[in-house]
Amino acid sequence: AQTVTQSQPEMSVQEAETVTLSCTYDTSENNYYLFWYKQPPSRQMILVIRQEAYKQQNATENRFSVNFQKAAKSFSLKISDSQLGDTAMYFCAFMKHAGNNRKLIWGLGTSLAVNP
Amino acid sequence: DAGITQSPRYKITETGRQVTLMCHQTWSHSYMFWYRQDLGHGLRLIYYSAAADITDKGEVPDGYVVSRSKTENFPLTLESATRSQTSVYFCASSASGSYNEQFFGPGTRLTVL
Numbered sequence: 742a743q744t745v746t747q748s749q750p751e752m753s754v755q756e757a758e759t760v761t762l763s764c765t766y767d768t769s770e771n772n773y774y775l776f777w778y779k780q781p782p783s784r785q786m787i788l789v790i791r792q793e794a795y796k797q798q799n800a801t802e803n804r805f806s807v808n809f810q811k812a813a814k815s816f817s818l819k820i821s822d823s824q825l826g827d828t829a830m831y832f833c834a835f836m837k838h839a840g841n842n843r844k845l846i847w848g849l850g851t852s853l854a855v856n857p
Numbered sequence: 858d859a860g861i862t863q864s865p866r867y868k869i870t871e872t873g874r875q876v877t878l879m880c881h882q883t884w885s886h887s888y889m890f891w892y893r894q895d896l897g898h899g900l901r902l903i904y905y906s907a908a909a910d911i912t913d914k915g916e917v918p919d920g921y922v923v924s925r926s927k928t929e930n931f932p933l934t935l936e937s938a939t940r941s942q943t944s945v946y947f948c949a950s951s952a953s954g955s956y957n958e959q960f961f962g963p964g965t966r967l968t969v970l
Contacts, residue, residue: 774957776958783963784945784963784964785961785963785964786947786949786961787961788958788959788960791957791958832899832900836957841907841953843888843890843905843907843951843957843959844902844905844915845900845902845959847899847900847901848899849897849898849899850899
């Protein structure tokens with residue numbers, strides 16, 4: 742069975758600095774998707790970034806980028822130029838690429854505080 | 858309004874009562890999901906549906922019932938609420954395309970006294 746581990750329950754960063762959130766996963770699958778979701782205090786879950794395992798190039802979305810290391814089964818999220826609005830819980834999630842499967846396996850989350 | 862909505866947003870009920878949480882999406886997404894979110898457990902899948910009239914159990918289905926007679930609606934019923942079902946419940950939907958992104962509703966905070 743797949744598992745997702747986020748080893749940092751809480752992190753903090755100063756505004757405008759860079760922070761990296763860690764995520765590791767365990768799977769025997771070769772084809773899969775990885776996601777980072779953000780949950781701000783409003784509770785709304787929002788997709789931040791996604792990565793397809795067959796793509797070697799790391800995904801980037803504006804200030805958010807990932808470091809995807811397939812062999813190491815690592816999928817870290819880097820937030821550059823941190824903003825106060827980045828304060829949120831961040832969840833890493835895994836999805837097996839298999840037919841109609843759409844089930845996400847979630848990590849427990851990392852609470853990020855961006856300090857002024 | 859376009860998107861995915863949940864109702865009610867907050868609900869307080871008593872042990873043993875039946876409660877139904879509603880979820881409605883306007884995108885005609887094939888897939889819909891119900892999660893519960895609890896401290897220390899993250900998000901756990903309760904039930905999901907690949908299409909109208911097709912549902913399947915997730916990780917924690919006991920005590921819950923779902924139905925999906927229409928593509929846009931996916932109600933979750935707690936047949937006899939227990940205190941352990943106090944949680945925040947999220948509904949999500951996903952298109953059948955390859956990107957697989959799940960879009961989430963705003964959540965329902967349920968308290969069972």
